[in-house]
Amino acid sequence: MSAIRKIGVAALVFSLSAVQWTVAADSAGMADDGATDVAIEKKFSRPSSENQGESGGGRSAMGAPQDAAKQGLLAQLLVMQTGLYRYLPPNPTDLQCFEILIQNSISPKDGWDPDKVVTRGDLARVIVLALELDDQVQNPDDPRSWMEVLAALGIQITTIGEAVNNVYPISVPKPPDPFFGPAGADYGMGMDNIEVAYVLRNVFPPVPRRPVTPD
Amino acid sequence: MSWKKWVTLFGMAIVAVQPVLAAREGGLPYRLMNKLRIEYDDNYDQLKDNPRSSWLMVEEVELQLNLNLEQTFIGLNLRPNFVWWENRPGDTTDFHVYADLIVNHNFSRRVSLSFRDTFRRAEEPELTENGKTYRENGDFYFNSADLSLSVLVRPKVYVDVSGGYVFIRYDEKEIANENNYNKYKIGTRARYQLLPETELSANLDYENIDYYDSPVSRSSDSVFAGLGVEHMFTPNLMGSVRGGLQQHENKDSFSSSQTRPYGDMALTILPSPATRISLGAGYSMTETDIYPYTDQEQFTGYAAVSYDITAKLTLTMSGSYSKGNYDAESLPQNATIADLPTKEYEKIKADNPGIANSTPLNEEYVKSISDKTEDTYRFGTSLSYQINRINWLELGWRFSSMDSELRDDFTRNIYHAGWKINL
Numbered sequence: 304m305s306a307i308r309k310i311g312v313a314a315l316v317f318s319l320s321a322v323q324w325t326v327a328a329d330s331a332g333m334a335d336d337g338a339t340d341v342a343i344e345k346k347f348s349r350p351s352s353e354n355q356g357e358s359g360g361g362r363s364a365m366g367a368p369q370d371a372a373k374q375g376l377l378a379q380l381l382v383m384q385t386g387l388y389r390y391l392p393p394n395p396t397d398l399q400c401f402e403i404l405i406q407n408s409i410s411p412k413d414g415w416d417p418d419k420v421v422t423r424g425d426l427a428r429v430i431v432l433a434l435e436l437d438d439q440v441q442n443p444d445d446p447r448s449w450m451e452v453l454a455a456l457g458i459q460i461t462t463i464g465e466a467v468n469n470v471y472p473i474s475v476p477k478p479p480d481p482f483f484g485p486a487g488a489d490y491g492m493g494m495d496n497i498e499v500a501y502v503l504r505n506v507f508p509p510v511p512r513r514p515v516t517p518d
Numbered sequence: 519m520s521w522k523k524w525v526t527l528f529g530m531a532i533v534a535v536q537p538v539l540a541a542r543e544g545g546l547p548y549r550l551m552n553k554l555r556i557e558y559d560d561n562y563d564q565l566k567d568n569p570r571s572s573w574l575m576v577e578e579v580e581l582q583l584n585l586n587l588e589q590t591f592i593g594l595n596l597r598p599n600f601v602w603w604e605n606r607p608g609d610t611t612d613f614h615v616y617a618d619l620i621v622n623h624n625f626s627r628r629v630s631l632s633f634r635d636t637f638r639r640a641e642e643p644e645l646t647e648n649g650k651t652y653r654e655n656g657d658f659y660f661n662s663a664d665l666s667l668s669v670l671v672r673p674k675v676y677v678d679v680s681g682g683y684v685f686i687r688y689d690e691k692e693i694a695n696e697n698n699y700n701k702y703k704i705g706t707r708a709r710y711q712l713l714p715e716t717e718l719s720a721n722l723d724y725e726n727i728d729y730y731d732s733p734v735s736r737s738s739d740s741v742f743a744g745l746g747v748e749h750m751f752t753p754n755l756m757g758s759v760r761g762g763l764q765q766h767e768n769k770d771s772f773s774s775s776q777t778r779p780y781g782d783m784a785l786t787i788l789p790s791p792a793t794r795i796s797l798g799a800g801y802s803m804t805e806t807d808i809y810p811y812t813d814q815e816q817f818t819g820y821a822a823v824s825y826d827i828t829a830k831l832t833l834t835m836s837g838s839y840s841k842g843n844y845d846a847e848s849l850p851q852n853a854t855i856a857d858l859p860t861k862e863y864e865k866i867k868a869d870n871p872g873i874a875n876s877t878p879l880n881e882e883y884v885k886s887i888s889d890k891t892e893d894t895y896r897f898g899t900s901l902s903y904q905i906n907r908i909n910w911l912e913l914g915w916r917f918s919s920m921d922s923e924l925r926d927d928f929t930r931n932i933y934h935a936g937w938k939i940n941l
Contacts, residue, residue, distance in 0.1 A: 471548070
C-alpha cells in the first residue's frame with residue numbers, strides 16, 4: 304500500500320471514529336433535549352397574537368426565544384424546496400445557500416444575515432419571491448403587502464415549515480454559470496465540461512459553482 | 519442498462535410515490551415544464567478549418583419532484599432531452615437524459631445525512647468521414663453518487679465525512695478502453711463558525727481514479743489537504759477563499775509523484791436588488807480528457823452578471839477563461855507516440871522521419887514536447903422575458919474558443935431562441 308493510500312485510510316478511520324463518538328454523545332443527550340429538534344427546526348411554534356398584522360420588521364416569527372430560527376435555516380429549507388440544491392454540494396453551508404438564492408433574486412429586504420432571526424415580513428417576502436409572485440406586490444416597501452399576496456392565496460406564514468412547504472420548484476432557475484443554465488448543454492463540448500465542472504466541484508467542495516454537468 | 523430502462527425506472531418511481539404526494543399538504547410537490555428551443559450552431563464539430571453549421575431543435579421536458587417529510591427531503595429533477603439536427607451527416611437526432619436526485623435525512627439536530635446522485639446519458643455519436651474523425655467521444659453514461667454525513671460535534675463545530683463513486687462508460691469499445699474510468703473519493707472536513715458571519719474550515723480528501731481498461735497507465739491517486747474561510751462582509755457581499763496542497767501520484771508516468779498548491783476564491787455581490795454579480799478563480803491539478811495525459815494544471819476565472827431590467831425581463835452575461843498546462847513528464851511510460859495528441863504526434867514524426875507509430879515514449883521525446891498549454895475562452899449572454907405566469911421566452915448567444923498546442927483550435931457560436939411553459 305502506498306503512502307498516499309495510507310494517509311487516505313488514516314483519514315477515514317479518524318473521521319469515522321469522530322463521528323461514532325459524536326453520535327454516541329448525541330444519543331446520551333450531551334447537549335440538547337433532542338426530543339423536538341427537527342420539529343423545532345422545521346415547524347417552530349406559532350407566533351403570539353401580538354405579531355399578527357405586524358409590519359413584520361424586527362419581530363420574530365416565532366413565539367418563545369429558544370425556538371427562534373435564523374435566516375440560515377430558512378435558506379437551507381428554501382434551496383431544497385426551490386430545487387436549487389442541484390447547484391450545491393451535499394450538506395451546503397448557509398453561505399452557499401445564500402449565494403444561490405441571491406443569484407435567483409430571493410433574499411430578505413435587507414439581504415441575508417446568518418445571525419438574524421426570521422421575521423414574518425422577511426418570511427413573507429422570500430416566499431413570494433420564491434413563488435415568483437413579486438409582480439403582484441402592491442407596495443414592495445411595506446412588508447404587509449408581501450403578506451397580503453400570500454393571504455390572497457391562502458398561504459399561512461405562521462411557521463417556517465408550513466410556509467416553505469408551499470414553495471414549489473422555481474420555473475427558471477439561474478445557476479451560477481449561464482453556460483450551464485436554461486440555455487442547455489454545449490453539445491459536443493460535453494465531456495470537457497463535465498470533467499472541468501466535476502473536478503472543480505470536488506476539489507473545492509464548499510464553493511458553489513455550477514452543476515456537475517451541463518444542463 | 520439502456521436509456522429506455524432508466525426512463526421506465528424513473529416513471530415507475532414517480533407512480534410509486536403518488537399516494538404520498540396526494541396526502542401531502544401545501545403547494546404542489548412537483549413541477550412539469552416543457553422547453554422548446556431553436557438554435558443555430560456555426561461549428562458543431564469544433565473544427566478550425568471548414569467548420570460545419572446547423573440549425574437544431576431541442577425539445578426537453580423537465581419534471582421536478584420534491585418530497586418534504588418530517589425529517590427527510592427527497593428531490594428529483596428529471597430532464598429527457600431530444601435534439602434534431604438540420605444538417606449533421608451520419609445522425610440527425612440525439613436523445614439525452616439528465617437526472618439529479620437528492621435525499622437529505624436529519625437523524626437529529628446534530629446529525630444529518632445527504633445523498634446526491636447525478637446521472638447523465640448523452641448521445642454524441644462518433645462520426646468519421648473520409649478518414650477524418652469529427653466527433654470521437656461517442657455515446658456515454660455518466661454517474662456521480664456522493665454520500666455525506668454531517669455532525670455537529672461541538673457548538674459551532676461541524677465534521678463532515680463524505681464518500682463518492684463516479685463512473686463513465688462509453689458505448690464504443692475503442693473509446694471505452696481509453697476513457698472509461700471509476701473514481702472513488704473519501705474525505706473529511708471540519709467547519710468552525712468563528713463568528714455568525716465567518717466560517718473556517720479544514721479538509722483532507724483522498725481520491726483514486728482508475729482507467730481500468732486503458733492500454734496505458736492513466737490511473738492515479740491524489741490527496742488534498744487545505745484550509746478555507748467563508749465570510750459575509752455585508753448582507754450584500756459574501757466571499758470565500760480556500761487553498762492547500764495536493765499530492766498526485768501515478769507510478770507509471772515519467773514523473774511519478776507531484777505535489778502542487780491548489781486554491782480557489784469566489785465573491786458574490788448584490789449591489790442593488792436588481793443586480794447580482796459573481797466572480798471567482800481557481801487553480802489546481804485536475805484530470806483531463808486529453809488521452810493519454812493523466813492530469814493537467816488548470817487555472818480558471820469567471821464572472822457573471824445578472825440584471826433585472828424590469829420585473830419580467832432579465833439580462834444575464836457571463837464569461838470564463840481557463841488555461842490548462844500539460845507537463846509531458848506526467849505521460850505514462852508505456853504510451854507510444856501514436857497515443858499522443860495530434861500536434862505532438864505530428865511534431866515527433868516531423869523531427870524523426872520514419873519512426874514507427876508503435877515506438878514507446880522516452881525521455882528524449884518527452885523533453886521535446888514538454889509544457890503544452892490550452893486556453894479556453896467562453897462568453898454567454900441571454901435575455902429572458904416572462905410573458906405571463908406560465909410562459910417564458912429567451913434569447914441568447916454563447917461563444918467558445920480554444921487555443922491549443924495539443925489539438926485543433928476552434929471558435930464556436932451558438933445562437934438560440936427558446937420558449938418555456940409551465941404545464
